[in-house]
Amino acid sequence: MEATLSARALETLLGDWRADGGSAYRTLADRIRLLILDGRIPVGTRLPAERDLAARLGLSRTTVTAAYRELREQRMLRSLRGSGSVARLPGAPAVLPVPPAADYVDFSKAALPALPWLAEVAREAVEDLPAHLGDPGFDPIGIPQLRAAIADRYTTRGLPTDPEQVMVTLGAQHAIALLSRAVVGRGDRAVIEAPTYPHAYEALRAAGARLVTVATAPDDVGPDGFGAVDEAGDLVRAMGHANPVAAYLMPDFHNPTGRSLDAEARERVLDAAARQGTVVIADETTAELDIDRGLDLKPLAAYGPAVMVGSVGKTVWGGVRVGWIRADRPLIRRLLAVRSPGDLGTPILEQLIVARLLARMDDILDERREQLRAGRDHLERRLADAFPGWHVPHVDGGIATWVGLGAPVSSQLALAARTQGLIVAAGPRFGIDGAFERFLRLPICYDAETTDAAVQALTRAWGSLARTPVPEQSVLAAVV
Structure with a gap:
């Protein structure tokens, strides 16, 4: 069934769209266009009627009609x-995104390229396949050798684990969605960090959760208190x-801020969760991507009750769709019941590949x-030269840095960057209700050539914003 966006919900997503100071209908059209491009308005969603949106935004219907007309002309x-x-x-069917043109730099994905020897491991894994061909091939929980390898990895990292505590999934996103359906009922509250991984809060909302946000920020505190939470x-x-x-939660190398919780914080949070009966879901997709943190931290569940989610999407390659859940046995049984109506298991060959990789x-x-050290250091140098007024936190691991722009112009900058051949996700993509217009997530995963091209495009886009009025510093608190 087609989703419908109310005028009130669209107003919330638009945030402080009038800050652009240009033509009202074009500014409105540009902001809606970004919301569609960013995925905050999913393709196939019906927008509010022109009359309803005009009344909600305090505009004339003529202005909204002109904005919708421009979006139709742009085929949005x-x-x-x-x-x-x-x-x-x-240029796309109603439900499928368009791959970016070859001459675009796509900085919206924070992900490393495939391991150079992945194809070799895949060929080796094919040799293990005949032992499984006598089975039906539908595997909703994971082949024994992979579950054992995942359990061994947790044990090595300081969290003793039995293979029966592991379920293999179709990546970390699949794991988060399964857990959301198993744990959350419609109307239940769920705590998330803000900002956070967008598809996680989408999964919780799809399960019917009412979200409660808690602020998080980089460990690197800026001169204006940036990060001091x-x-x-x-x-x-x-x-x-x-x-x-x-x-x-993302306790290690949080996406997008790069923050890590220390041991004391982990214990405090898990103790509070245990008292309330809250199920803590810890996303460890980036947990082992340590560059130079210098802390010996164990997986979150080593400090108290927590459900762990992991995958090889960031360490090996996003194209290997294998993840896992580490939980107690009763929850694993509940997850099996939740999973069966949606899918029949994880591909066997990919599991064999990951078992060898672990x-x-x-x-x-x-x-x-x-790779990450080189990418981080190069990006920091380029941004320091090009944007001395930005606050660029120094992250010690993970996949991205959460840059402070100093003004609520992230959506404007993301739109302007597209005209310069760069795709980058605006800060509000990582929040709810239009927050984080002062921030931009930039990945540290790319080679120097790609990063140079991205920074050059950002420089041109930022220059185009210099001709647009920016709100006074006093209004920033209302935006973030």
């Missing part, structure tokens, strides 16, 4: 008789006040560490 909306205006992407204390208070059934994980992490 399609009009259906009796159905109003529906979001779309140019007591996340652990805020999480403890949120669990006590909201009584949530679940909390989704045996070489230390070598993989050594290689990734050097």
